[in-house]
Amino acid sequence: MNCGYVALIGRPNVGKSTLMNHLLGQKLSITSRKPQTTRHRILGIKTTAAGQAIFMDTPGMHSDEKKVLNRYLNKTADSTLLGVDVVIWLLDGLYWHDYDEKIFKKLERAGLPVILAINKVDKIKDKDAVLKFFAEAQQKYPFQHIVPVSALKNTNLDVLEQHIMALLPEAEPIYPEDQITDRPERFFAAEIIREKLTRRLGDELPYALTVEIERYEEFPELCKIYAAILVERDSQKSIVIGKQGEMLKKVGSEARVDIEKLIGQKVYLELWVKVKKGWSDNERALQSLGFIDFGD
Structure with a gap:
């Protein structure tokens, strides 16, 4: 079996919590349309015949550090890259933001396999633009895979999950198969x-x-x-x-x-x-x- 930790990262409000909830088939992370809804690192455990993926939903990575809470959110997101086996970087469209350059640098330092997931792909009508963006993304960073998904509609989540399981190391499950989180x-x-x-x-x-x-x-x-x-x-x-x-x-x-x-x-x-x-x-x-x- 394969088993390991999977970090879900990205800017605030791109759909990380919705993605984890749908991958697990159960609501663990709260969601809203407001940025910074997720404030804590939340573990979601999925055990299948192929192995055990331990997903870590994190606060969005952002540049505002005016308050102690903002600095806490960034540190929590950054620390999640320590000790994980696979990173899922979620974007919510075919464009990069200024802060994404900082995320590239964090990933380069971590040296982990990264899957780029493009969320809300059901809203993108121009398929040529999707292919062009994929090619440009692969030039910017050596992603293991680039997967277009819709977290809300479960589009391509089975493909994403297969890629995740294949990248996890061979290991025995860490948690019992009926456990879904480590939070009380x-x-x-x-x-x-x-x-x-x-x-x-x-x-x-x-x-x-x-x-x-x-x-x-x-x-x-x-x-x-x-x-x-x-x-x-x-x-x-x-x-x-x-x-x-x-x-x-x-x-x-x-x-x-x-x-x-x-x-x-x-x-x-x-x-x-x-x-x-x-x-x-x-x-x-x-x-x-x-x-x-x-x-x-």
Whole structure:
């Protein structure tokens, strides 16, 4: 059997989390149309007859490092290249961005086999342009394979998976075949709540908030979850709560349904909003909130 670690990298919002979810056939990483939705390194394990691929979904690589949180996201993405066996670099179209040059340099230093996956290929009508871009890409970097995919529609994901498995080293599985991640359920509960907030609040304040699970109590018939939504200013608190508490109720209701699907059990979910000033620019505060994998 083949077994190894696969890093999913790329700029923010190109579809890395959607790609991993569809490769696994199960939702692990939260998704939204907002950049920087993924904040932690998330492991997704897929075991088949051919072997075991351990996918690592990462925050998008970006150039903005104004806050400690931004630097954390970049360091988490960079550290993922250490100790992996294959890299999937995801683009969302037939063009390069300025920051892609930095990604080329990171990959050259890592010296790993890289598959370039072009996402959202179903939206590209000019097939000649696709072939031209493939030829140009191969001149820029010695990619092992270039695969056009649609993560959302499962287009060519079977081909991508075959290439991945073939590049992984021969080895026994690292994880049991029924294990799909290394994160606890309370981590995913917080992520699901944050996903609902990010989708509901649009452009208003998705980056100014985070979610902390204060209590997670498991009983035979019910799981009780008490979660604090942290914002940086009082004005943001009122936005999250909404008029007569409507926003918070909707977020709670949507999150509870998804958490119940994840853990296969009835859930009692209680949410409240707290102001924690400057949490995203405070290293100690970030570590207390679970942002600790700078390179571990």
